[in-house]
Amino acid sequence: MSDLLQIKNLNVDFNTPEGIVRAVNNVSFDVPLGKTVGLVGESGSGKSVTSLAVMQLIPNPPGIISSGEIIFEGQDLLKLQEEEMRKIRGNDIAMIFQEPMTSLNPVFKVGDQISESLMLHKGMSPKEAWEKSVELLDQVGIPNPKASAQKYPHEMSGGQKQRVMIAMAIACEPKLLICDEPTTALDVTIQRQVIDLMFDLQDKYKMGMLFITHDLGVIADIADDVVVMYRSNIVEQNTAKNIFMAPQHPYTKGLIACRPALDKNPERLLTVSDFMDEAGNEIAVDQTKTKKVDKVFKVDEEKNPVLLEVNDLHVHFPIKGGIFGRTVDHFKAVNGVSFKLRKGMTLGLVGESGCGKTTLGRSLLRLIEPTKGQVIYDGVEITKLDKKQMRDMRSKMQIIFQDPYSSLNPRMTVSEILMEPMVLHNIGATKEEREKKARWLMEKVGLKAEQLSRYPHEFSGGQRQRICIARALAVSPDFIICDESVSALDVSVQAQVLNLLLDLQEEFGLTYIFISHDLSVVNFISDEVAVMNSGQFVEMDRANEVYLRPKMDYTKKLLEAIPKGMPKELLAEQSGLQ
Amino acid sequence: MFGQTTSADGILVNEVTAQAPVKKKSSLWYDAWKRLKRDKIAVASVIIVGLYALIGLLSALGIVAADWNQEVGPSYAAPFENWDYILGTDIFGRSVITKVIHGTQIAMSVGLVSSLIAIPIGVGLGAIAGYFGGKVDEVIVWFYTTVSSIPGIMLLMSIAFILGKGITTVYIALGLTSWVGLCRLIRGEVMKHKNREYVQAADAIGAGHTRKLLKHILPNVTHIVIINTSLQFQVAIKSEVILSYIGLGVSGQPSWGTMIDDAKLELARGVWWQLAGATVAMFLVVLAFNILGDALRDALDPKLKGKS
Amino acid sequence: MNSSVNYIIRRLLYLIPVLLGVCALIFLLFNVVAGDPTALLLGKHASVEQMAELREQLGLNKSLFAQYLDVVKSAFTFDFGRSWSTKQQISSMIMQGAIPSLTLSIPAFIISTFTSIIFAVIVAYYRGKGIDLFIRVTCIAMMSISSLVYILVFQNVLAFQLGLFEISGYEYGFPNFLYYVSLPIIIWIVLSLGPDIRFYRTIILDEIYQDYVRTARAKGLSEKVILFKHVLRNAMIPILTYTVVQLPFLLLGALLLESFFAIPGLGGMTITALNSSDFPVLKAITILSAVAYIIFTLIQDILYTLVDPRVKLQ
Amino acid sequence: TKKQNFDEKVLNVVVSAKVKGLDPVNAGDTYSSAEIARVYEGLLEYEYLKRPYELKPSLAQAMPTVSDDGLTYTFKIKPGVKFHDNKCFPNGKGRELVASDFVYSIKRMADSKNNSTGWWLLDGRIKGLNEWKDKYKGKDANYSEEVEGLKALDKYTLQFTLTSKYPQFLYSLAMVYTFAVPHEAVEMYGEEFLNNPVGTGAFQITKPYAQQNTIEYVKNPNYRDDFYPSEGASEEDIAAGLTKYAGKKLPLVDKIKVQIQTEASTRFLSFQDGNVDLSEIPKDNFDQVVTPDQGLTDEYKAKGIDLEVTPDLDITYIAFNHDDPLFKNNVKLKQAMSLAYNGAEANTLFYNGRGILAQTIIPPGIGGFDPNYKNPYAKFDLEKAKKLLDEAGYKNGEGLPEISYETTATTVSRQMSEYFQKNMAELGIKIKVNTNTWPQLTQKVKSRQAQMFGMAWLGDYPDAENFLQLLYGPNSAPGPNGGNYNDAQFNKDFDTAKNMQPGPERAAKYAKLAQRVAEEVPLLLGVHRTSFVLKHSWLKNYKFSTFNHGHAKYYDVDMKKKKEVLESGLLKKDVEKKTASN
Numbered sequence A: 001m002s003d004l005l006q007i008k009n010l011n012v013d014f015n016t017p018e019g020i021v022r023a024v025n026n027v028s029f030d031v032p033l034g035k036t037v038g039l040v041g042e043s044g045s046g047k048s049v050t051s052l053a054v055m056q057l058i059p060n061p062p063g064i065i066s067s068g069e070i071i072f073e074g075q076d077l078l079k080l081q082e083e084e085m086r087k088i089r090g091n092d093i094a095m096i097f098q099e100p101m102t103s104l105n106p107v108f109k110v111g112d113q114i115s116e117s118l119m120l121h122k123g124m125s126p127k128e129a130w131e132k133s134v135e136l137l138d139q140v141g142i143p144n145p146k147a148s149a150q151k152y153p154h155e156m157s158g159g160q161k162q163r164v165m166i167a168m169a170i171a172c173e174p175k176l177l178i179c180d181e182p183t184t185a186l187d188v189t190i191q192r193q194v195i196d197l198m199f200d201l202q203d204k205y206k207m208g209m210l211f212i213t214h215d216l217g218v219i220a221d222i223a224d225d226v227v228v229m230y231r232s233n234i235v236e237q238n239t240a241k242n243i244f245m246a247p248q249h250p251y252t253k254g255l256i257a258c259r260p261a262l263d264k265n266p267e268r269l270l271t272v273s274d275f276m277d278e279a280g281n282e283i284a285v286d287q288t289k290t291k292k293v294d295k296v297f298k299v300d301e302e303k304n305p306v307l308l309e310v311n312d313l314h315v316h317f318p319i320k321g322g323i324f325g326r327t328v329d330h331f332k333a334v335n336g337v338s339f340k341l342r343k344g345m346t347l348g349l350v351g352e353s354g355c356g357k358t359t360l361g362r363s364l365l366r367l368i369e370p371t372k373g374q375v376i377y378d379g380v381e382i383t384k385l386d387k388k389q390m391r392d393m394r395s396k397m398q399i400i401f402q403d404p405y406s407s408l409n410p411r412m413t414v415s416e417i418l419m420e421p422m423v424l425h426n427i428g429a430t431k432e433e434r435e436k437k438a439r440w441l442m443e444k445v446g447l448k449a450e451q452l453s454r455y456p457h458e459f460s461g462g463q464r465q466r467i468c469i470a471r472a473l474a475v476s477p478d479f480i481i482c483d484e485s486v487s488a489l490d491v492s493v494q495a496q497v498l499n500l501l502l503d504l505q506e507e508f509g510l511t512y513i514f515i516s517h518d519l520s521v522v523n524f525i526s527d528e529v530a531v532m533n534s535g536q537f538v539e540m541d542r543a544n545e546v547y548l549r550p551k552m553d554y555t556k557k558l559l560e561a562i563p564k565g566m567p568k569e570l571l572a573e574q575s576g577l578q
Numbered sequence B: 001m002f003g004q005t006t007s008a009d010g011i012l013v014n015e016v017t018a019q020a021p022v023k024k025k026s027s028l029w030y031d032a033w034k035r036l037k038r039d040k041i042a043v044a045s046v047i048i049v050g051l052y053a054l055i056g057l058l059s060a061l062g063i064v065a066a067d068w069n070q071e072v073g074p075s076y077a078a079p080f081e082n083w084d085y086i087l088g089t090d091i092f093g094r095s096v097i098t099k100v101i102h103g104t105q106i107a108m109s110v111g112l113v114s115s116l117i118a119i120p121i122g123v124g125l126g127a128i129a130g131y132f133g134g135k136v137d138e139v140i141v142w143f144y145t146t147v148s149s150i151p152g153i154m155l156l157m158s159i160a161f162i163l164g165k166g167i168t169t170v171y172i173a174l175g176l177t178s179w180v181g182l183c184r185l186i187r188g189e190v191m192k193h194k195n196r197e198y199v200q201a202a203d204a205i206g207a208g209h210t211r212k213l214l215k216h217i218l219p220n221v222t223h224i225v226i227i228n229t230s231l232q233f234q235v236a237i238k239s240e241v242i243l244s245y246i247g248l249g250v251s252g253q254p255s256w257g258t259m260i261d262d263a264k265l266e267l268a269r270g271v272w273w274q275l276a277g278a279t280v281a282m283f284l285v286v287l288a289f290n291i292l293g294d295a296l297r298d299a300l301d302p303k304l305k306g307k308s
Numbered sequence C: 001m002n003s004s005v006n007y008i009i010r011r012l013l014y015l016i017p018v019l020l021g022v023c024a025l026i027f028l029l030f031n032v033v034a035g036d037p038t039a040l041l042l043g044k045h046a047s048v049e050q051m052a053e054l055r056e057q058l059g060l061n062k063s064l065f066a067q068y069l070d071v072v073k074s075a076f077t078f079d080f081g082r083s084w085s086t087k088q089q090i091s092s093m094i095m096q097g098a099i100p101s102l103t104l105s106i107p108a109f110i111i112s113t114f115t116s117i118i119f120a121v122i123v124a125y126y127r128g129k130g131i132d133l134f135i136r137v138t139c140i141a142m143m144s145i146s147s148l149v150y151i152l153v154f155q156n157v158l159a160f161q162l163g164l165f166e167i168s169g170y171e172y173g174f175p176n177f178l179y180y181v182s183l184p185i186i187i188w189i190v191l192s193l194g195p196d197i198r199f200y201r202t203i204i205l206d207e208i209y210q211d212y213v214r215t216a217r218a219k220g221l222s223e224k225v226i227l228f229k230h231v232l233r234n235a236m237i238p239i240l241t242y243t244v245v246q247l248p249f250l251l252l253g254a255l256l257l258e259s260f261f262a263i264p265g266l267g268g269m270t271i272t273a274l275n276s277s278d279f280p281v282l283k284a285i286t287i288l289s290a291v292a293y294i295i296f297t298l299i300q301d302i303l304y305t306l307v308d309p310r311v312k313l314q
Numbered sequence D: 001t002k003k004q005n006f007d008e009k010v011l012n013v014v015v016s017a018k019v020k021g022l023d024p025v026n027a028g029d030t031y032s033s034a035e036i037a038r039v040y041e042g043l044l045e046y047e048y049l050k051r052p053y054e055l056k057p058s059l060a061q062a063m064p065t066v067s068d069d070g071l072t073y074t075f076k077i078k079p080g081v082k083f084h085d086n087k088c089f090p091n092g093k094g095r096e097l098v099a100s101d102f103v104y105s106i107k108r109m110a111d112s113k114n115n116s117t118g119w120w121l122l123d124g125r126i127k128g129l130n131e132w133k134d135k136y137k138g139k140d141a142n143y144s145e146e147v148e149g150l151k152a153l154d155k156y157t158l159q160f161t162l163t164s165k166y167p168q169f170l171y172s173l174a175m176v177y178t179f180a181v182p183h184e185a186v187e188m189y190g191e192e193f194l195n196n197p198v199g200t201g202a203f204q205i206t207k208p209y210a211q212q213n214t215i216e217y218v219k220n221p222n223y224r225d226d227f228y229p230s231e232g233a234s235e236e237d238i239a240a241g242l243t244k245y246a247g248k249k250l251p252l253v254d255k256i257k258v259q260i261q262t263e264a265s266t267r268f269l270s271f272q273d274g275n276v277d278l279s280e281i282p283k284d285n286f287d288q289v290v291t292p293d294q295g296l297t298d299e300y301k302a303k304g305i306d307l308e309v310t311p312d313l314d315i316t317y318i319a320f321n322h323d324d325p326l327f328k329n330n331v332k333l334k335q336a337m338s339l340a341y342n343g344a345e346a347n348t349l350f351y352n353g354r355g356i357l358a359q360t361i362i363p364p365g366i367g368g369f370d371p372n373y374k375n376p377y378a379k380f381d382l383e384k385a386k387k388l389l390d391e392a393g394y395k396n397g398e399g400l401p402e403i404s405y406e407t408t409a410t411t412v413s414r415q416m417s418e419y420f421q422k423n424m425a426e427l428g429i430k431i432k433v434n435t436n437t438w439p440q441l442t443q444k445v446k447s448r449q450a451q452m453f454g455m456a457w458l459g460d461y462p463d464a465e466n467f468l469q470l471l472y473g474p475n476s477a478p479g480p481n482g483g484n485y486n487d488a489q490f491n492k493d494f495d496t497a498k499n500m501q502p503g504p505e506r507a508a509k510y511a512k513l514a515q516r517v518a519e520e521v522p523l524l525l526g527v528h529r530t531s532f533v534l535k536h537s538w539l540k541n542y543k544f545s546t547f548n549h550g551h552a553k554y555y556d557v558d559m560k561k562k563k564e565v566l567e568s569g570l571l572k573k574d575v576e577k578k579t580a581s582n
């Protein structure tokens, strides 16, 4: 079988103010015709740069391909003129990008954007190209393609936009399709659909595909071969089956282990750091950690009194209209939610984007004023408190936000960030005492006390989320809402943070509400799970119950969407073994 | 967003290995300064601005160019003929170079004072409007829409016209006409920051309005104020010339504006040195401020980083 | 659709508070802070009686509130009466002045905007290269010279010594006016190229680093198509924001240009009015500019919806 | 650039300020007056060639007969004079001018609705006119109501009766305020009358005046019989060919094109370019144009350009506000300041040495000017000034508060104030300069707020009374006596002098009066300015006059010559060389 694309000893350097950074180091792999190669690795490992190198779209300056060969159909792309390369781009090699939200030109109709490459490469007339675009939109499963071609990107959902991107990429029936994290920014349910679509298309067009992701679970279904990259280098390269069956490199092992699976319920997740030390050497895995426990949902009235009671909570946002911009209607983001949460327990909250999870979480803390309903915390009806009392209440109830980048003030040092809540709530009599506590907090969340004087931008994403957790802990709360606290993180980092949250719960007897759209994560961490749709709870039960015996279709749909984390053949084999 | 663009630590992101070297001093300001330092032209601009400021200060203190009013030679002596008045003399036989030096004082103070007037108003109103929104916002927006719907030059002229004489008027007129832009900018920026999660996080730990606004939001918009100030300086210096032309400028002491205004008549008689002196002096500092403004924007506004 | 009609009506209604504000502001400036204009209007032989008489005639003896109401009334009826100083009908004065101002400023504005945008795109194309640096530096250098210097030098060299243009003056009617406004237009363009190119370049560079540009490149589009089709269309929003609000002020023309080239426009009229305490004229010009400003910001909003489908009028 | 048309005789003139409107009763400034006088005419006008200035009949047949008590003036009007053809008249044909037109026109000055800027001329002078004015204050005036002192005895006879002796009265009849307007036009055009002038003058407008920067006039085809004069021509006039046209029917050009250009530099460029036929010389272009002996430089001579140097009837001064106790009874202080003011050098700096240093307030060229008189305080003597200041009790300026000096914001006045400041600093007196806009300065002066201020006075008519009244107590602010000087003796002497009939006797009296008061230093005297006018070779018959009202009818333009000069490129020569060497 001939190789469609061969990458040989590729080196890419970036000229940064700090010096030359090698983003891709001596990378070689092949993409055979009609096969899918998965390129996996954590954020910053050089996946995108590799793929951009194939397209010759590396921003220059600062990037430069310093050496290597990229042979496409026997032709070294690196030796081509820009003019010739342009004929290949979009025609023979197409690419789908990570961010469907920003990768489409917002001011042109999607039909036009698809037509553009058809007209350019296939010499179609505008009319022909438009008709072909409609056909393509139909193929990628966009409902009512005729009308949709007339839409602008902002009039489509994220999943639809990604489908448009796909339609655009396959328009000229390329021989090679590069997908750079095409699903990362999407909801689990939509992610599922997109992956299925890609799989079908690849089957249909028999093209070679390079599929990039940081989540091994995602490509389990689709890849024939897998290339694992770690810190600019390829650390492992094998068929999908072999990678999942017998991962060789500790990093690969960690990647496989760190995704919570619905069917297993370990006490804590293994992470890359359990397999590998800082220098990249393999270490022995502490097997006790992988201990499989069956979470038993037991309630001890004594130990677990009801901490939070919510009755018929509503949050309505006004919709303005008319000449004077008066409120003409209300958008019911939270529409009659009631539940009870016991101390020391975790309530998982799942649902699609926009169903009202965040709004509910914030209204519990009165960061958004509820329109109607009661929130009773520890016997106090907090919906009735005045400003001052509410402010005092905040030392008991805390929240950790989704985005570790934007939830820390970039102009404050970590110590300022951690000490601010203490000052506000008179924790610690002197500055020294507070500093001591800040140091203690840093160690608790697994950071170093010396790092207190740093600014947030000097930390990685996972570290930042730890700082956010430390800030929430600074006031010694009993109750914490985690609003998608791990959604923005790489799978491997996500596992570390989840472990940390569990450890802290154990140590301090914390109560959590854990919001996520990822059922597997929720299942891993929660005692109870509530499924939310359109501002209401459609289902609420013990975690295992919801997973094993979903009652509502909506819940079933959510469950199906979760990547299995294993190639299908392997799954089949496994189930066959059992 | 912020972090992604400010740190090039892609390789180090891994949780386990993240070990950014411990820097002695590190803050966004410090980083910005470091970035600025790398830009040779920007450093030169800082030096030029510093020099002008120094000259302005020395002349305000009467240490240099105090004798600008002295007759040192014949009326309209040509330049490069006598060391005592290397740039020639004006109608009264006063040294042009001394006047240029003395004019620095006016130019720099016009920039400084008008900024000192415009910044508190612009930042104050903009922050309040952006942060509190609602009725307060409506009133402030109405106010600046009203002000900005009057042509700037009209407003400038009317204020100068009504206040009448001299340097104070120039300060006030320029200060009062230039807060609007800043106010609008700050309002937009504060509105953006208000919804950032770190502000909500401050809310969640029980911080009040004052704290959120002063401690959390404002430090995050200071870079805009700084960039704006460096540009305000050059606008002010240029406006002084126009005001002088309309006859609303400085009196009783030399300014570049009045020197250029003089040149309007002198040029036809072949006296070009006042014009040249003032223009070159002004050109240099305005150029420096422009470059500095650009460099500061690149250094302080991470959004534009790497896009110069 | 309905909501955009509502929006437009709402924005037009917003004229009312803004006009009231403008009236208050100019009333404060001219009637309260500025002094008695009668001495000036009556000339060197003015007598006390005549001044009193004139004050009565001009309505300056009325209560401040009544005077404010007069200003408001004229703002909403557009009836500005007659000039105090020249006794001319203000509406016809403005009409006469607007033509020269507009024949100067509109062509200048259009040419300079288009030239700068094209230059900016070219500069953006060569970003980081020598030519980019050169144009940027030239722009900043051009901005750093006082406009007065340009006028003095251009008039002297191009019009007088080389005789390429009329030195000054104006004639109504096409194409005669062209003889007179060409040089001022050139100066205007030279004056605005610096800041405009710089500004548009920043906008275009902002866009050039967006993801959709990468997508366009991945399609195999040439850099020219990308810049002029994809990028420019997206850059239109900030470009509109920058340019449209300048339009109402074009009415005033360029004050300095008008007075140096003896063009009988509104800019010169404003200076004359200011120098003769002719408050009704100043009020009229200010109010008209304010109305134009509000209307043009509205037009700007409508244009936004044309260039950017994401923008809705609400 | 545009092509020139050389077929018509067009006079190209430039004006330095906006022309407000063309209504005689509101001719506020010299620029508007000059324009109005192209279209309208009065009873009297100034002799074109004769100097000192002298009146002669214009629409009047002859000079009036004056009654013995000097109160009644009777004029005969030229018959057959027609107003311009205009649609305000039946059939659009100009009606004949009659005596009652003057009655009407002068009543318009008194009509309070018109707020005439010329009212001061007749205020309290004509019997019954003030009463008529007061009667209709704030109302529509009844023009048919007869006023005792202002009567048309028959179609061509006009009679004025004055309230008291007023020898200057005749001058007011040569001023544009009293020029004849037809009531038909006023009635028809109403408030727009100011843009639709209808007079009897040598020129008429082609379309309503529209506030533009150019005004065009064409020759009045029905202009009355008026001929180029030869009386009073001086030797130089004859030498300059000014009498060659004697006896030719006026006007001589077909068209006048007036351009309004407010920037001095622009005006001068226009002149050099041949765009306008004559121009004053901006101060800063002097050296380029004029040699030290007041002749023209060779460069300009070669271009055929002529220079006309004539003393103007004016004075510049710096006034003390005598309301201020500091100046009220402090003659020595004022004398000291006057001695410390280096007028001669100021003359060099600001008037290129061409001004005549003023010794009294009366300029040369009118009765009352004494060329032999030297004012002991109008010279520069710092030693003496210091001594006087000491005597005044302010040794080296000690104890003297800072004095504020108000000035306008034009380039030259700013420089002048800097110069004054410098002079006073040498004496130890601190001057604070306040720049003002013109309205502000006027207001400060009229409300007596200005401590010291710089001013210039241009004579309204050639009578020293018009200058001496600047010091007349009853004329204090808001009147012309902005310094509020009030000296009982002076007031009394002035009252007697001004009512004397013109003649050497009165001149002597004026001179004595002026000299005495000058030594009291009510003002710091500046200069009597000289007018420098450049004209192109193709402009004929130009003679400078302070009272240049309607003189355009005497000018002629040699279009052939103009074409020749312009096409030869002569005007542009040298300039290029000169700038190249710069």
Ligand SMILES: Nc1ncnc2c1ncn2[C@@H]1O[C@H](COP(=O)(O)OP(=O)(O)OP(=O)(O)O)[C@@H](O)[C@H]1O
Pocket (backbone or CB within 6 Å): A014, A015, A016, A021, A022, A023, A041, A042, A043, A044, A045, A046, A047, A048, A049, A050, A059, A062, A063, A214, B008, B009, B010, B011
């Ligand atoms: N424009 C650039 N300038 C400087 N360095 C860059 C640039 N683009 C990429 N890099 C560097 O190259 C390295 C690899 O980046 P790349 O985008 O390929 O990572 P990735 O594996 O795609 O990560 P992610 O999963 O976050 O998309 C990073 O360390 C980054 O710092």
Ligand SMILES: Nc1ncnc2c1ncn2[C@@H]1O[C@H](COP(=O)(O)OP(=O)(O)OP(=O)(O)O)[C@@H](O)[C@H]1O
Pocket (backbone or CB within 6 Å): A317, A318, A331, A333, A351, A352, A353, A354, A355, A356, A357, A358, A359, A360, A517
């Ligand atoms: N301030 C607001 N004004 C108006 N509507 C709002 C506001 N905040 C949220 N909404 C709307 O309320 C709905 C619920 O929003 P919410 O942020 O709670 O969703 P979510 O479930 O957290 O979604 P995601 O998973 O995307 O975070 C959304 O449709 C959103 O558009």
Ligand SMILES: [Mg+2]
Pocket (backbone or CB within 6 Å): A047, A048, A049, A098, A180, A181
């Ligand atoms: Mg990537």
Ligand SMILES: [Mg+2]
Pocket (backbone or CB within 6 Å): A357, A358, A359, A484
């Ligand atoms: Mg959410």
